[in-house]
Amino acid sequence: MAEEGRPDLAAMLGGLVRRLMAAEEPVLAEHGLTMWGYVVLSALDDGPVRTQAALAQAIGADKTRIIGTLEALQDGGLIRREPDPADRRVRLLEITEAGRRARRSAQARIQEGEERLLAALSAADRAAFLRAARVLSERPAGA
Template sequence: MKAEEPVLRAHEVEMWDYVVLTALREGPAPTQSELAVSAGRDKTRLIPILDRLEARGLLRRTPDPADRRNRVVALTADGRELVESCRAGIREVEAELLAGLDGHERRTFVIVLDRLADTARDR
């Protein structure tokens, strides 16, 4: 989103980098393929993003002990710190954007957004 771009630029992160980091925030991805699905990105387009983030020390890929063909992808401490800092900055921007809405309007807006996100996820 355009409003988030200055926050991400300040952290030298592209939007898809942030999407991947956020997808890993809850825990490691069992495989790169599963990460691609959760991030909504084709696996072939995900590899350069993972390469870039790994080179920056923001994530690590290790062989899966159960299946050496797969690689487990996880955030490093630096990656976790970066994604939390980006999230905080984005929350500030969102608060500024929503400042003109009263409490009822904000709750309604969030409900509608959640419903749209659920619909998009189910497609």
Template sequence: MDPVEDSSAQSGPRYAAGALLGWGLARTKRTFYDWVEESLHDLPGGLRGYLVLAALTAGRPPSQLALANQLDLDRTLMTYLLDELETAGLVQRRPDPADRRARQVLITEAGSKALAECSSRVEEAERRLLAPLSAAEATAFRAMITRVAGGSQEGSDTSEPCPPVQLGSDCPETPKSRRRPAARQK
């Protein structure tokens, strides 16, 4: 591939539109995911289990469905993940007092302790990933990636990104228009 000069960047040649951005994003995601999964090897569900525990620390206990939507996980996958976390004593499910058909998910004391321990490991993976950047650049990168991630969701309000981007906030359920279509049976 022949490089095309990019006058806006001082880092040298730029290849076909988006190729370096795509490569950089993919490599960064893969590296971070690998490091986090390695550091969370003993947590049921790994990174997904961590995201569930982190999301459960915000406000009113969410329903199982709301939690799946908030974390953009398939409902069936969420059920299996919660089964693993519940077996490990990290979460518990109970009927929602406001809607007995729904199940609330709550973090247990053991889950809170596991989250605190795992958070330090995830923070270490972040520090490792962002080590080539100065502190100011790392802060700016986090802000920009959060804004880009929020803006990449159709019809989203980028001023208030939902977890897992901004853990600890309470987000509404995903609108039906953003839900994935059910798999067709053959």
């Protein structure tokens, strides 16, 4: 049962998410990344994403929408895109060491800012918040 008088989750979290994204933008710019570029590098660094189609599905983007981002990352030496030898219509993606360094450096700086925000919570509340955020973010859509 919902807590009476509680704002909707989107209302509570929307402002927080906008604030976090605004704090990330200058950090990403310092690393020569856009928000989508950071999302792509994170997906490639964290998992076994191999094709453009699999990447698009993993990050919830249309595969044609990310082509410009992929080209910019490739031009910057942050990813490699190679034709699949088994199907030349398919592009295989791989993060480069430079891409891995850029992503991890940006992530460390972003998380430094998050730590300042989380410092407003007690240790127990911080742990509970992070645990709840992880559980809810990992739930499949519609679950």
